[in-house]
Amino acid sequence: MHFHFWCTEYRNVVTKTAHVGEDVTLTCTHQSSLSSSGLLVWVRVVAGNFPEVLGATFTFYSASVTTLPRITTKKEPGTFVLSIKRTTRTDTALYYCEQHADLNTIFLQTTFLYVKEPESHITAIIQDPVSDPLHPGDSKTLQCSVFYNFEKKTCPGDPSVYWFRTGSDTSHPTIFYTHGNRSEECEMRSETHSLKNCTYGLNKIISSSDSGTYYCAVAACGDIFLGNGAKVHVKGNVFCLSSVIILAISLIVIAFLIYAVKDQSDFDITTSFHHINTDLLCFLFISIYVNASLQLLPSRKILQ
Structure with a gap:
């Protein structure tokens, strides 16, 4: 043919x-x-x-x-x-x-x-970027805005929102589950209530292993829609050079005092005098150590 x-x-x-x-x-x-x-x-x-x-x-x-x-x-x-x-x-x-x-x-x-493909009633998913580096112990809320057009909705039920993280330190994404749409804040954008904008949040206390890209995923009508992702960079606690020098000097002073007390104990010294020097050594050790520790404490970022 x-x-x-x-x-x-x-x-x-x-x-x-x-x-x-x-x-x-x-x-x-x-x-x-x-x-x-x-x-x-x-x-x-x-x-x-x-x-x-x-x-x-x-x-x-x-x-x-x-x-x-x-x-x-x-x-x-x-x-x-x-x-x-x-x-x-x-x-x-x-x-x-x-x-x-x-x-x-x-x-x-x-x-x-x-x-x-049938048109989805989810028209856009926008995630707010994280501009500043975070530190361990910081509290941070990641936000995700989902735009709906309910005139195009073809299935019953409410959407489910998930968060997951991808990072170079993990072989598989880390998934955080939210409970349906309970944490949402929604705003109607039309008189007919067909257009709606909902904001979902993920609250986290930042740890040193939380660096990565966080994605907001919305499951609705048998499909999964992903946001644009938000990169989170966590900085570790960095000790400044001056603090290290203070700690080194403190250790040298403590070692010298220990040597001085030991050297005095080889002579004919009264027990009370030895106890006084020992107490003085403990006092100096605590004072220097506390002062050096305060110098080493990292600053915390205050979230508005």
């Missing part, structure tokens, strides 16, 4: 749009007097592939027909019908019905079928 692909043959192309999961019927109308002596076929052409014969009116031609469970053809009086059940994105193609009779080919019907 020969297929013809001249542009003049497709001058009457009909465009048909369907959503994923819908059933589609394409009808090829013919004259009964011509069909009695001719062969009718439905052919599909997918971009980049060879034409597929989906159905034919004569049984002897069945060897050339591509058998697909979801696609059937049926000859009726005056028509040759092609039915596609539960369409998928892969069904987007050019479908044409042609008649072969007396060594002639007549194109009876040409349809371009476009199968698209």
